[in-house]
Amino acid sequence: MPRVSLRGRHLRGQRLRGRRLRGLHLRARGQHLHARRRPLLGVLATLCAALLLASGTPHPASAAAQDAGNDPARATTQAAALADLLRTNPVHVTDQLPRDVPRSAAPDFAKLAKRTGVPTYVLVLPSQDRGDRLLGAVHDRLGRDGLYVLVDDTGVSDAAAYGVRAPADDAFTVSLYELPYDAGPLLSFERFTDVIALGGKKAAERADAARKKSEAAGGDDVEKMHIDPVDRDNQSFVTGIALTGVPLLIILLSPYLRRWIRRQRGPSAKDPRAKDPSAQDPGAKKQQPSSPRRHFTPLRIEAGVAVLAAGAVALGAFLAFHEDSARTSPPPTASDLSSRVERVAAGLKQEGQANGAVYSDPESPRPLDSAQRRELLDRIGKFDRGPIRIALVPQLTEDESGGETEIFVEAVRQKMGAKGAQGVYVVADPLGGSIDVVTYDVRIDANRIAFDLPDSIRYGDDDDRSADHRLGERLDDLMTFLDKSPRSARAETSSLGMDDAPDPVEDEALRPLFSGDFWPGLMVGALAAGLLFGIVAAFLGLLRLSVPGLRRTPATTVAADGTLGFTAPPDPSAGFLRRTARDELDSLAREFDPDAALRSAVRTRVYDCLDTATLLADRDPDGHVDDDATPADLAAAIVLARVGRSALKGNDKPCCALNPLHGPSTGWRDAQYSPDDQRLRTIPVCAQCRVLVEVQPRLAYTLRLTLPGAGRSERVPYEDAPGPLPAIANGVPQLIRQVREYAGVQ
Structure with missing residues (x-):
């Protein structure tokens, strides 16, 4: 019935906790046995045994019989029955513990008992409160000298040697301290017999070493050998976390780190114009660029690595967590x-x-x-x-x-x-x-x-x-x-x-690894990957802001003749404009030295550009872009800063008409400037825009700069934006004048 089955599983689920308590009890008893073994008492016991053997007197009555009171038969009946069983077979395995110690394991115990080299009598019984007294009573009833061992469902619980030389206490101590509490009775008895076979001196040394090691570890138990259902749930949970967390972290973090590192290193020092003959010679024939190969793009590589990582996690977990049962002994028949x-x-x-x-x-x-x-x-x-x-x-x-x-x-x-x-x-x-x-x-x-x-x-x-x-x-x-x-x-x-x-x-039996808590682990792994990505991104962002040397280098290229080229998307976001304005102002301030040997016109142009760009983006000025700066003001500040940096390199040409954020132009080309105007107009364009203009001049308007508008998705052409930015169409001097009027500065 379901009620009985569930209760049985509940009781079985409490067994491991009971075993731990039993192990602690046995460990304390082992320490007590060790404390009893005083050298003087050992000598006295040896002398008494010799006198008894010499006189031929029988062994003293067991403590169990002495404690029996008015009815000694009741106290010795169990011992008598067990003695009769040992008389028939020196190894008796009870039929009351088939789930932990099946009777079919008796030949294994008998085989191990032969290792001791002395007559060995083994009783495998349920846990007894006074096992030492029981062994003494059984020995008195059986009347045979030898090594008597009591084993319960946790392992060797008591042992005593009668009339034979066997380091029973030392072997018990070793089996107690060297093995975890879940080692099982068969392995515990195997360790016990191995130590008995070593002899007295080596067994004592090994017992002392095991005891000292346990004391050095603070009395902590040896790491258990087998896992239980709780451990399997933990394994499934961790596997689920790793199976989603690791691949997602690779997919999220790898592109971010790649971009972050690229920003710190800056773009390549080679300008596209160095490889483009038409950039150096406007009359040169433009070759049609070959289509790029997209078979091994970074994103695809990262996705492949994520898939491989997921497979490695699944395979590694399957190999590492391969246990399918918590049993410590053969299954019962x-x-x-x-x-x-x-x-x-x-x-x-x-x-x-x-x-x-x-x-x-x-x-x-x-x-x-x-x-x-x-x-x-x-x-x-x-x-x-x-x-x-x-x-x-x-x-x-x-x-x-x-x-x-x-x-x-x-x-x-x-x-x-x-x-x-x-x-x-x-x-x-x-x-x-x-x-x-x-x-x-x-x-x-x-x-x-x-x-x-x-x-x-x-x-x-x-x-x-x-x-x-x-x-x-x-x-x-x-x-x-x-x-x-x-x-x-x-x-x-x-x-x-x-x-x-x-x-x-x-x-x-343990449930399959990919079940149970594995499914919640998948969700927790996804959340953990997102959280860790946020932590790493926040840390790198704070690091870049706090360390001047790590601030992002503007997207700048240097041509063979030393002139600068700049990149920017045709539809930049407000965040991009804010970051780029800050970086460009920092770069211009760092590169401009008023005391350097510059022509007067160049010094004036650069100073005016730096001054007006600061008026637009950082009016305080405190080294930070103002929070209330509009996208149009930020774009104008970027244009002025890049014009100033180009002037330092000797380039004083008009800005690119399609996207002034690209800085000074490299030539004039016929292009359709507006989608509503089919005419081709001759406008200055930069090297980046000229690639498309020369091939498809009718599509040149797609490169025209637009800025964020009032709505979330609204975009405004830069020449229609509020503020001084549209004045760039009439030249940089006109833009500088408009900025000063806009800022109220003469």
């Missing part, structure tokens, strides 16, 4: 998943009486003494609404049902066949202390059991610290609760089964 269910079902049948049965898991602590068991069976025999079957078995997220008690009970009931079709099934966890009840075909209100069962029965008291979780008393209270429960009108049956349990392989 069908036999692994059904072994415990069959065992419990067989145990309930064997213990079964007319009205029910009580089955205690032999691998777990026995929470019921003989008197409690007899009393419980007596109350079960008096229950008149159907048989009651009680299973004292752990319920773990690592078991076959994923910790879902109802699924486990349904599987046991099916294995019992017709004998177990009806009744009340009670599952009491001897490790966790919880009690769950499931009913089948009995006239008891299932809702009352599900919702009204007191927490004191279901979970026990919060302040209860007893080893047996007071299960005997709570089961007795449960029987009282069932006796007092009202009869229901009809028999109710649970509909859950093993098919509802989360699949162990699917549960540990």
Whole structure:
């Protein structure tokens, strides 16, 4: 059912956090073991062992038996059952952890146990509270010397050597400190046996080195070996960010940086007129320019690089994040998943009486003494609404049902066949202390059991610290609760089964890399690329403004004869006019030296141009273009500044009639100046405009300068613009006079 499946996944999702806590607990215990190993105590222990062996006296009773109180049988029953299992096979793997340690992995543990060189007895069990006492009790029951190792779902949890030379504490310390908490039980036991095989001296050195390394790292855990679903989500998210962010950043930033660098370097020092014979000789024949090749333009190259970058990111992420599962052990087989269910079902049948049965898991602590068991069976025999079957078995997220008690009970009931079709099934966890009840075909209100069962029965008291979780008393209270429960009108049956349990392989499988958080990552990557582009552009803009040497060089070309040529679009924006006016004023002020040896006429012309250009663009003057300067004023300032710079180079010709921003002309040509006037007029044109005029004079008007108008898309021909700019048609002196009148300066 969906409810069970989701809960199972939730419980499985909490396992990694539990493993971390368990790892920290084991690490603290390892430090305690290290603190216990004092040289003097080691000598005394050796002497005592020698005396015991010499006298032939048996080993002392285990601490578990000493703590048993009035009923030592209850404390040693688990140890006796485990000793019987080890007597048959020195390596026992429980059937209660098939999702983490399947029983089919027992041959691997047995193979590793042979590396130690001493008799080795391995118990793979659910996590035990006092594993050291359990190992001592098992050794006393088995009566064989050797190395005893206890392994749980996180790794080696306890180890002790009895009558053999084996550095158990050092091997445990190494497996604890050198491996991450998610290494898994099999790898942890492998590291443990490797250190045992080194011998006492080398094992102690390695343990000290591992401990010191951990202390130097501040106690931080070793980097984990496997990823979990959260890590996969992070990988998918980062992959999505990189897959869109990197290509978009290339497409956005590369052209901007290319233009920025070109502006700093300035244009090529060669003027097109140097390669154009007609620029030097107006009578020379103009050759038709060859069509440019556009197969490998910078934009296409950058787009290709962006595509390659996207492919590299996708391939690199696929190769780097190749994990498809979070499993630390081989997947369980069908036999692994059904072994415990069959065992419990067989145990309930064997213990079964007319009205029910009580089955205690032999691998777990026995929470019921003989008197409690007899009393419980007596109350079960008096229950008149159907048989009651009680299973004292752990319920773990690592078991076959994923910790879902109802699924486990349904599987046991099916294995019992017709004998177990009806009744009340009670599952009491001897490790966790919880009690769950499931009913089948009995006239008891299932809702009352599900919702009204007191927490004191279901979970026990919060302040209860007893080893047996007071299960005997709570089961007795449960029987009282069932006796007092009202009869229901009809028999109710649970509909859950093993098919509802989360699949162990699917549960540990990681979702594909290009799924889940990958899609939000794509959007975040696009936003991040735009944000980073804005940051870089703002930084470079501030850098260019704050560092005078990085201010953009005006679009200027130098011909072979030393004269200057200038470029500008026929429809410049207000931003272009503002930037170019600032750069041209800076360049003219930097190039003009009033004390230089210049002809008087040239000095006067340059000074007038600088003065009037400043009046138009920077009236303060504070070195910055005025915010309220109009596009027409900025264009006039550019024209005056470029005329002044050309005058310094000895060029005092009229400005280009089509676009005065191009500076002085290089010759006169017949051209159609206006789209409404079909006549060809002889006008001065620059080298840049002359290329089109000589080939298509009827299209010359398309090069005519227009300025931004009042509307957003409105353009005004420069000769119709407000202000002094139209006076350039009558020559530079007339423009200078008009500017001074316009500015109110005589």
